[in-house]
Amino acid sequence: MSIERRTTKQKEAIKAVLSHQDGPLLPDEIQALALKIVPSIGIATVYRTLKILQDDNLVCSVEIPGQAPRYESSDRGHHHHFHCQKCHSVFDLEKCVEGLKNLVPSGFRVIDHEITLHGLCKACD
Numbered sequence: 001m002s003i004e005r006r007t008t009k010q011k012e013a014i015k016a017v018l019s020h021q022d023g024p025l026l027p028d029e030i031q032a033l034a035l036k037i038v039p040s041i042g043i044a045t046v047y048r049t050l051k052i053l054q055d056d057n058l059v060c061s062v063e064i065p066g067q068a069p070r071y072e073s074s075d076r077g078h079h080h081h082f083h084c085q086k087c088h089s090v091f092d093l094e095k096c097v098e099g100l101k102n103l104v105p106s107g108f109r110v111i112d113h114e115i116t117l118h119g120l121c122k123a124c125d
């Protein structure tokens with residue numbers, strides 16, 4: 001049984017922000033961009049809305065070890081990320097690792113995977 005949720009201008013602003021990004025964002029980055037659409041949006045509203053969108057499978061979190069979760073639209077399909085160790089930005093990678101099955105020990109079965117490359121982005125290199 002699905003729960004019918006209200007459409008709010010705050011929710012629509014957050015969805016719009018996430019749909020126009022090239023990588024996952026921190027909640028405060030989402031708020032800063034959403035403020036351009038809804039000038040009164042607060043950080044508590046951003047967190048609350050992200051939780052609702054995540055519960056509805058419209059948003060997913062991206063975990064970078066040692067950092068707060070970032071969020072992106074769930075409709076991006078399977079992809080991986082690049083984390084800049086200098087500016088801490090996270091970018092989407094377009095392709096998946098080829099030959100991943102060759103790395104799996106005999107008799108094992110991969111169900112899912114996440115790969116994050118770490119290094120320096122163009123601007124920081």
